[in-house]
Amino acid sequence: MPREPHAPAEPRAPRADAQRNRDHLLAAAATLVTEQGTQASLRDVARRAGVGLGTLYRHFPTREDLLEALLGRRFEHLAARADTLAATEPAERALTDWLHEFTLDAGAYHGLPATLMATLSDPESALHALCLRMRQAGGRLLAAAQQEGVIRPDVTALDLFALANALSWITDQAPTLAERRDHLFRLVLDGLRPRP
């Protein structure tokens, strides 16, 4: 039943050893990036995965490719959250809740806010598309809130992306300020509401 002579070109299943190496690399990367941040040594990742350095580069040609694989699910989930919040919460609440969750995800690893922000100037980055989807998801919630007049009309989805990353960056850079995070978040968000 398989082996159709002219079957439509299915994507070949990867060789078993290749798949296993990929899994080991991702597991090793998850550990090291959690411990040391987005700048963790790629040599260490390969070492911990029990794999040659070239194998890491074969599976993930750039550091961003590796991070994308690590972050994909998390941010897909976040994009979906935008739609559920839009459906269940008032526009302003949906926007602020979602932005708050975004700042948490953007701070998942040390150095991640900087990595995400750098994506804006680098369309080749494997994280570029991921960040674009985030801007679009945030943009939809933003438009709804602006429609209701609860957010200034001169705020763009890009502004939101930059500000939310900047807020994540503050606690990433100075853990001392972790306790001020929610307060700073509210201050900045307040600046986005129209002046009466």
Place this chain on the structure above:
Amino acid sequence: MPREPHAPAEPRAPRADAQRNRDHLLAAAATLVTEQGTQASLRDVARRAGVGLGTLYRHFPTREDLLEALLGRRFEHLAARADTLAATEPAERALTDWLHEFTLDAGAYHGLPATLMATLSDPESALHALCLRMRQAGGRLLAAAQQEGVIRPDVTALDLFALANALSWITDQAPTLAERRDHLFRLVLDGLRPRP
């Protein structure tokens, strides 16, 4: 006339060659840090200064020491600006003008916002005292503005320092957003004003 037998311990003048090396190091660092940011290679700095690598470490034991020497004058000037603004401008204007100038200085080199922000968790850094003076200068302007009721009372000098650095960081990280800088600045500052 010199050579007083029991003259009070004057700080010995540095040897002429040492002084010359120091000057060359600072000139080289100024060029390379301007071109490549705060993470410029120290090897390159020594090379361009025409000096051995050990000589660089003798004069500037850490990268922060070098940056401090590079930034000292600039930020001293900025601290003085706080007092002149306080004396000549209304409190709110003085605060926003000064903060705006701070964001410009904090963005003088690539990577500088991150370097400055990191000093909060590192009291040993040569830049720690410099950043403290900035927080104090900003804090005085903040207190005056709060006294007049034009800025929320729950904003601290640390909040200001973090937010201003974060704004500098946005354009540092994504030059694309340079055109949005002043707009983002105003949005954030607006969030610091009391709600009516």
Place this chain on the structure above:
DNA sequence: ACCTGAACACCGTTCAAGT
């Protein structure tokens, strides 16, 4: 197809040897 690891060109930091 896929994997390995040596090779290359860099780092930051230290320190024995020089003047």
Place this chain on the structure above:
DNA sequence: ACCTGAACACCGTTCAAGT
């Protein structure tokens, strides 16, 4: 006192050689 540069322990990235 001060300077030098080799030495050490790391990087990221590439690529010839293997299975």
